[in-house]
Every structure is written in structure tokens, then in C-alpha cells.
Amino acid sequence: MALKSAICFGAGHYGELLYHEIAKEYDILAFVDNDSQKWGRKINDTKIYDPASCLREMCYDVVIITCGAPQNIINKQLHELGISKEKVIHSYVDLASEMDGGYWYEDVRFKNQVIYYPVFDTDFELTS
Numbered sequence: 001m002a003l004k005s006a007i008c009f010g011a012g013h014y015g016e017l018l019y020h021e022i023a024k025e026y027d028i029l030a031f032v033d034n035d036s037q038k039w040g041r042k043i044n045d046t047k048i049y050d051p052a053s054c055l056r057e058m059c060y061d062v063v064i065i066t067c068g069a070p071q072n073i074i075n076k077q078l079h080e081l082g083i084s085k086e087k088v089i090h091s092y093v094d095l096a097s098e099m100d101g102g103y104w105y106e107d108v109r110f111k112n113q114v115i116y117y118p119v120f121d122t123d124f125e126l127t128s
Contacts, residue, residue: 003025005027005061006022006027006060007030007055007058008046009033009078010068011031011032011043012067014066016043019043019066020044022066026061029046031048033048055083063078063088075088
């Protein structure tokens, strides 16, 4: 059975963290982000686009939220772009931080599984 196609909304740290988990169940076509400095770059060979053009022009099954921005802001933006709420998946990211062994860890909840990723002083690098 073919995977459903997805666009991930949020190309920051959390998008990077969740990429491989989401890719187990969805074909990730693109990332979108409101930060224009990220447009044209890639996360794991998946290109980052402007939300308005990408979400209107590409064919996809779902939009998966992969950022920590307030959900009401993201929902409003997606609604204004004509994306139905039935196409939006919010359940992948529930973020919290705790101190463990001298490092901050991101507690990323993925479909009721908790995955701990170490977070260091430098963020991942985006590639062009």
C-alpha cells in the first residue's frame, strides 16, 4: 500500500527531529516554513518552501504540523490558505524540555511514544 503524501509545516528543529518518524508513515513531499531565509534549503533532501505557494500548488494528502508555534496561529494561516481542518494533523508534536545529565532533552511525543533527543548548543545545519 502506498504511503499518504504529506507536507510538514515547520522546518525548524522539531521538523528535523520528527522527520524520520513521520517518514515511516508518510511520503514527505516538502517542508513549509514562514521564515523566508529557510526557503530553498533542505532537511534530509526534502526542500523547504513558502507555505502560501507550496500548499496551493502541490498535491498532497495531509499537512503535518512540525513546529512549536501556537496551534491557533497555524490553524488560522492554514484556514486562510484554504486548507480544510480534516487535512491537518496536529498529533505528532507535544513538546516539553527537561534537564538530564547536563544536556537539555526534547521530549517529542510521536503517536503516544516518547522519544528523547539530545539538544546541544548548536542547531542542525540546513543544506542548500
